[in-house]
Amino acid sequence: MLNAQRALTRNVQGNAELPRVPELEPLYQHGARPRRGEVIMVAGRSGTQKSGFALFWTAMMGLPTLYMSADMSGFTASARLASIVTGHTTEQIERGMSDAAARQMYLDAIAPMKFQLCFDSPIRWTGLAQELDAYVELWDSYPAIVVLDNLMDIEGCESSYEAQMAAMAEVTDLARETGSTILILHHATDKGWEAKSSPWTPPSRDQVKGGLSEKPELSLSVALDPTSYAYNIAIIKQRMGRSDPSAQQFCTLRAYPEHTRFGPYKGTFNPPGVIDL
Template sequence: MLTPGRSLTMHAESGRELPRVEAFEALYNMGCRPRQGEVIMIAGRSGTQKSGLALFWVAEMGLPTLYFSADMSAFTASSRLASMATGDTTEMVEAGMAEGGRYRETYVNALAGSRITFSFGSPITWRAVDEEMEAYVELWDSYPSCLVFDNLMDFDSAESDYTEQMAVMSGATELARATGATVIVLHHASDKSWEAKSDPWAPPSRDQVKGGLSEKPELSLSVALDPHSQEYRIAVIKQRMGPSDPTAKRYASLRCHPEVTRFSKIERVTLFPPPEPKPWTPTAVLDKR
């Protein structure tokens, strides 16, 4: 049992804001404040670069991260990281690794400073999570600062069972409280709703997130990608300690570079109007003569 003052003192460090990522400036300007120790959901329809965003986010923050991936293969995840670090496309990374020699060495060296540790396997089980956490603590003598679960429906028995999905979210919350780690959970939004068909490049609203599970985390982000302009849209549909819009009509815009698994700010170009023409006067006509 803790008094409010003791609780604030003990948990002040865990509630600090996460390191800011330059590409997310538009998101921060909307009042979004992701914090250490929170459960964060990234929800979106199929093919909206949810895994790429999560991987880019934790890589840019540079925090020790344990990434559970059932959605990406081991090679896809590692090649995306190498692509992000070098600026080469994933196809170039794949070709270079196949070529071997100095090309392989370049990409392997590019990953030497990464603080991301992967765990691959499908489905994700809590037993596997416990074992990986024990191994991580044994290796580093501390808990990871971030945990990523990619994704919610890849947990054992949670593919379509709402009760199991709720149990996963409760387990993620308990894990965040016990370790102080930020837990990022990726989840799907409906592809069959009327909104998904009529406006597929808009972030899904809170009620389109499958199972209504976006209400459970402290922060829920809804994402969408326009494949024509590569504009990446992020809406804050739930935020316990800040503004949010459950309709997802208000969103931040980023530029997505899927070939190198990077995101960047959209630079706004200000077009200055041309100077106004001088008024006509008889004197001006005489001067021209």
């Protein structure tokens, strides 16, 4: 048991803000304060670049990351990481991997990334435990960030609300035991009036399936306008800061899906050039 003074002294460093990504400055200005050791949810309807956003965000923070996905193939995830670093499209990367010189340049470009990838389908708790044990064995520490992509792809959570609730409890315990930030992706409903009448507005908290966005310390709701590539993000839950459960207040980024990159909505996109094919 800790008194208030000891609890604050012990936990203040572990709950520091995550490194800020300059391209996401509009999100921080909107009031988001993602912190270390928290559970963070990114929720959105199908096809809203949740995985791409999670990859970009975690890659750009530069922290040791374990990314577990049942929602992407190994090629898709690794090509997206290469795209983030080089600014090249997935198509360019796929074409370049057939050329020995370009292949080596791509491999060298992503070599410094502190990423471990796992593609179990479904995501199993035993598999996650083994991955964490292997990570500790290799690096003598837990990863700073663990991404679970996504909640409904965790074993037993495909259609069971009770299993999803239990999974969120497990995720919370995992964050507390390891000190890792757990970033979990989840779906919002594609049905209902809001999804049909305003598909490019972030879903409100009550549209997140199972009401599970109430559990994390920070829950973000995302939507993509495919006509302008405006990427709208609402803070629908934040334990220590601004939030709007209705998702009517949101910030806007610009998505570049072909590059797996995001940035301010107004401005010129200058992809980092690493390889000239």
